[in-house]
Amino acid sequence: MTYGPPIPVIIDCDTGVDDALALLFAVRHPGIDLRAVTCVAGNTDVDGVVRNTLTVLETAGAPDVPVARGAERPLIEAPRSASHVHGHDGMGDLGLPAPRRTPADVDAVTLLHREILASPRPVTLVPTAPLTNIALLLRTHPEVTRNIERIVFMGGAAGAGNATPVAEFNVWHDPEAAAILLTAGVPLTMYGLDVFNRVVVPAAEVHRLRTSTEPGARLAGDLLAHRPAAPGTTAGGTGGTAVHAPADGTGDPDGPDEAAGGLGDAGALCAVVDPRGLTTYRLPVEVSLAPGPARGQTVVDRRSRIGEAELHEGTREQALVDVGLEVDVPRYVKLYLETVEAGGTG
Template sequence: MPRPIIIDCDPGHDDAIALILALASPELNVKAVTTCAGNQTPDKTLRNALRILTLLERQDIPVAGGALKPLLRELIIADNVHGETGLDGPSLPDPDFSPQPENAVELMAKIVRASPHPVTIVATGPLTNVALLLAGHGALIAKIDRIVIMGGAVMLGNWTPAAEFNIFVDPEAADRVFKSGIPITMAGLDVTHQAQVMDEDIDRIRQLNNPVAEVVAGLLDFFMLYHRQERWGFQGAPLHDPCTIAWLLAPELFTSIERWVGIETRGEYTQGMTVVDYYQLTGHTPNAEVLMGIDRKGFIDLLVERVARYAV
């Protein structure tokens, strides 16, 4: 049976590619796509989800927009990474269908409540919507199989020296989620920075010569521009969000550790830090499976093989 999932995202180039990967994969049943503010403002991330699903001709999937800002803080966006639209680069269709009348949290609750099987939530943006779901619909927690998160880091941040962007945007939401007791898989920067797509990989995708592959290649061309900055020391561009979907499809591509993860919400220099008890010094029971390594070649091969399925 395909695994039922909800994708809560803030598209975003890598979010878009995560959606494309998920919807090419019969192992997954994408029950809904919900959006949050993050990589761009909430109106743009919602529009971008609709644009990607229009491209993929998946208007059957319900889409809803969520929280307009973090739980307690003002919104920070990453337009320096993702551009003015949030998906700068390739030509994308305008949406040809509308979002659901309910908001993201209500749509997530409806899907989880109605599902005969536990639902996995894949969260590739700030965790505001997920935190609101858990706070407002506590009775549904038992019906959530797992939350797979792109966020955090054992080591260094990418938005501040200590914090990864998604967690930094709404640390209070992340704190609620990590304290929920729901099984969590954390795909943080430690693994996603190893999941780099290189120029030759982009060429390989472009040579698939289908409309979706052209869009993926265009997204990656633009995404590469920011990551070529010398400060990062990257050879390519890290495909953060697709790691969540790849882990669901092929967990054997990853190595992981079970650890306790706490969220710093008050630190002067460490706000948004995921404090990972790597050496198990605290005595706290682990609350997350933390992904640490990836077979980069296997990951890229999986992405290419799935994008090839969009051939006309």
């Protein structure tokens, strides 16, 4: 595939396992100009997120990309990590070394503001985490929207959730922040669970990555092995909520029990450089903010006509979002593998 000038990209993440897969891809894809990474509490605490992010960038051979610490808790809720999914260190407890790099001496909102406005071309902002930093940015510096091309966020679901039966983790972790995002006034693409769970790397490819002598490719394999595909999902198939665990009981990369691994957040970066692999529908979306079992649900209106509520009560103003509902799985798997492996050859 031929690419034009690299797309200026800023990632806002809570580096756990699949955020790390996304960072590896962003660093190594020639069509991405990774200008900054900002960190927020989510999969693990924010200091752990900063540490994990710096370690991944080092392992990937990234240039000196600025990394900033952001919000340590949601706007209203208490922080709720996903250590049962991503391990106590947020990185699958792989025992990765502490980074030599250090974070920027500014906070995440300041770095986002600076890098968005300094970019010579409009930025594509890719949040793969709870949206607290993004909400704070939009409320503090709304002028940044003039230099944002699009926000491609990993979050939400038109169907089933994973944090609750109807809510996806990133939105559920900070629903108010997600609601603010929907009023950003810039084009939005929702890379939610409907496609997130489907992009699966076959077991043989995971094994090949894990036995690579190149550090970035090997890290990708170990991360994929930590988050096997959702039960009932095969490479290229569909399934329910992903269940994450080591690929085999020993953790031996040469073990015979390799599992297919889900790309997760990395699929959102694939959609940035190759949007034709993602089929989206422009649909009204809102976030449920009321207490109770639906809190954090992204309510995606897929109806072809209005219903009785609108007829009797009038229509509500809702954000129109390009919602990803179908994905070319082999295309994105091929794109990811070629990028991560080629990027390590110099």
